[in-house]
Amino acid sequence: MVNLAINLNGLILKNPVILASGTAGYGYEYDDFIDVNQLGGVSVKGTTLHNRAGNAYPRMAETPKGMLNAVGLQNKGIDYFIENIYPRLQEYDTTMILNASGSTIDDYVALCEKANELEHIPAIELNVSCPNVKEGGMAFGVSCAGVSEVVKEVRKVYHKHLMVKLSPNVTDIVEIAKAAEAEGADSLSLINTLLGMAINAETQRPVLSTITGGLSGPAIKPVALRMVWQVSNAVNIPIVGMGGIMNTTDAIEFFLAGASAIQIGTANFINPQVSIEIINGIEDYLKKYNYTDIQQIIGKLKTT
Amino acid sequence: MTKTVAKLSISEHKRVNDDHFILTLKKDGVFPEIKPGQFVNVLVEDTDVFLRRPFSIHDADTKQQSFSLLIKAVGKGTKSLQSKKVGDTLDVLFPLGNGYSLQENNKVLLVGGGFGIAPLYYLAKQLKDKVEDIHLLVGARSAKHILLTEKFDGLATVHITTEDESLGEKGYVTNHSILEDDFDKIYTCGPHPMTKALALYALNREISCEVSLENMMACGYGVCLCCVAETKTHENVTTCLQGPVFNAKELQW
Numbered sequence: 001m002v003n004l005a006i007n008l009n010g011l012i013l014k015n016p017v018i019l020a021s022g023t024a025g026y027g028y029e030y031d032d033f034i035d036v037n038q039l040g041g042v043s044v045k046g047t048t049l050h051n052r053a054g055n056a057y058p059r060m061a062e063t064p065k066g067m068l069n070a071v072g073l074q075n076k077g078i079d080y081f082i083e084n085i086y087p088r089l090q091e092y093d094t095t096m097i098l099n100a101s102g103s104t105i106d107d108y109v110a111l112c113e114k115a116n117e118l119e120h121i122p123a124i125e126l127n128v129s130c131p132n133v134k135e136g137g138m139a140f141g142v143s144c145a146g147v148s149e150v151v152k153e154v155r156k157v158y159h160k161h162l163m164v165k166l167s168p169n170v171t172d173i174v175e176i177a178k179a180a181e182a183e184g185a186d187s188l189s190l191i192n193t194l195l196g197m198a199i200n201a202e203t204q205r206p207v208l209s210t211i212t213g214g215l216s217g218p219a220i221k222p223v224a225l226r227m228v229w230q231v232s233n234a235v236n237i238p239i240v241g242m243g244g245i246m247n248t249t250d251a252i253e254f255f256l257a258g259a260s261a262i263q264i265g266t267a268n269f270i271n272p273q274v275s276i277e278i279i280n281g282i283e284d285y286l287k288k289y290n291y292t293d294i295q296q297i298i299g300k301l302k303t304t
Numbered sequence: 305m306t307k308t309v310a311k312l313s314i315s316e317h318k319r320v321n322d323d324h325f326i327l328t329l330k331k332d333g334v335f336p337e338i339k340p341g342q343f344v345n346v347l348v349e350d351t352d353v354f355l356r357r358p359f360s361i362h363d364a365d366t367k368q369q370s371f372s373l374l375i376k377a378v379g380k381g382t383k384s385l386q387s388k389k390v391g392d393t394l395d396v397l398f399p400l401g402n403g404y405s406l407q408e409n410n411k412v413l414l415v416g417g418g419f420g421i422a423p424l425y426y427l428a429k430q431l432k433d434k435v436e437d438i439h440l441l442v443g444a445r446s447a448k449h450i451l452l453t454e455k456f457d458g459l460a461t462v463h464i465t466t467e468d469e470s471l472g473e474k475g476y477v478t479n480h481s482i483l484e485d486d487f488d489k490i491y492t493c494g495p496h497p498m499t500k501a502l503a504l505y506a507l508n509r510e511i512s513c514e515v516s517l518e519n520m521m522a523c524g525y526g527v528c529l530c531c532v533a534e535t536k537t538h539e540n541v542t543t544c545l546q547g548p549v550f551n552a553k554e555l556q557w
Contacts, residue, residue, distance in 0.1 A: 023523075023527055027527060029525055029526050032307040043526075057540075058520055058522070058530075059532065062354055062355050063354075064354075067355060069530060071528070072527045193334070217354060238341060262428075269522040269527075272309060272397070272525065273309060
């Protein structure tokens with residue numbers, strides 16, 4: 001028997017595999033393909049204080065080994081979520097995490113106050129890194145002062161597990177990570193998408209309605225691994241790693257780099273069952289190398 | 305309706321012309337009900353192709369436990385599929401989307417722009433027992449781009465437009481003389497400008513009209529939110545889950 005359960009600074013996951021926000025829907029969209037209860041967790045669709053229609057179509061472009069998206073946090077707002085979606089989520093036996101986003105400090109605070117009352121949601125993933133919203137989101141995530149301010153204010157009203165999702169679109173992610181930790185983040189998730197763009201040479205126009213968008217998929221995995229490695233060496237809170245994880249081998253690489261848990265994002269679009277395959281694959285890997293606990297490989301990258 | 309991800313074997317690979325072909329896929333075991341207008345999302349196992357490729361269902365046969373896809377070999381993904389052989393397997397997510405509604409009517413018009421004829425064959429077959437008089441209107445650049453109309457013999461009266469007048473009436477489907485007739489319902493599939501023109505035509509004449517959209521998507525099951533269409537109430541709805549078939553009067557044109 002191997003132990004896959006993870007204690008993420010007080011947040012218990014039955015295994016270290018979480019569906020990433022923006023690809024997870026609300027979890028129930030996966031019912032036809034997998035037993036959602038087998039997942040370590042689900043980070044549900046980015047939610048804001050008020051309804052957001054999101055950006056205009058077209059919102060995606062396929063790129064080499066990845067894709068760009070420019071959804072723009074389309075969601076119906078926290079009140080709609082609480083009334084219409086939250087009741088369905090209570091039926092699942094997995095850790096539901098609310099991805100929370102905003103464009104002002106007041107919005108973040110009002111949203112997280114409401115989220116604090118949701119008994120069956122033990123954690124929020126504070127999204128300070130969405131690249132697809134003009135008036136905010138990433139603006140907080142790209143400076144130490146911005147991250148400090150939003151985490152500090154949210155910490156005052158949110159008393160459960162506070163995971164802060166970091167943007168890779170920064171000069172030094174380590175400084176940002178330290179700022180989030182200093183203001184009371186319980187864990188960090190990284191990386192969000194890398195800002196990118198695609199051009200159609202035939203029409204001489206951008207492919208996305210927003211011109212730029214967020215790059216995800218295997219194309220960003222080396223960047224994500226490097227950032228997880230750097231941040232894990234600089235902070236004392238656990239890290240949830242993500243960025244281009246397509247299979248078990250990719251997942252193991254993130255654990256070795258220092259991630260205590262991982263999120264599966266774009267890979268779900270290619271194979272909606274991949275998260276369960278990766279959970280099984282991690283167990284097989286641990287058995288193969290005679291480990292008894294996932295903890296035994298976390299941060300165990302050999303550099304000498 | 306339950307969606308499945310399954311490895312399906314290619315039971316037939318039929319050439320239509322130089323760049324169009326029909327793949328028939330067979331599924332053992334439980335076979336889901338397939339409605340006309342629904343689509344599939346196919347994994348192209350090619351290192352240069354990342355996302356799945358969506359195709360509307362061209363025909364389905366519950367007894368044979370099979371369905372077919374009309375594919376235009378235009379990019380890396382579709383060319384890779386063209387090179388597949390009978391007996392090869394494809395990883396397919398299906399059936400996706402809502403499909404056309406199948407009411408009883410006296411006289412309906414099916415309109416396909418070029419490749420948009422793909423879902424209309426199965427639709428015509430399913431409407432046969434419900435509709436007295438089915439008409440099919442297809443348009444393309446020239447005669448050689450008019451596909452598969454012979455399959456509609458006995459199902460529908462076929463009307464054709466070509467831009468170069470090499471077959472049927474000259475021009476676009478939107479100015480074919482058959483549109484002067486009174487129809488109880490119009491069903492369309494094709495490129496956005498054609499769909500829009502027909503939707504506006506139908507709305508103007510107060511004819512019930514269902515359009516199938518071809519928006520780009522990643523997942524096919526409602527989570528990526530990339531394939532959205534705007535509704536009259538300025539809400540973005542997913543083409544993959546709430547569509548691909550929409551009542552024309554519900555969308556913002």
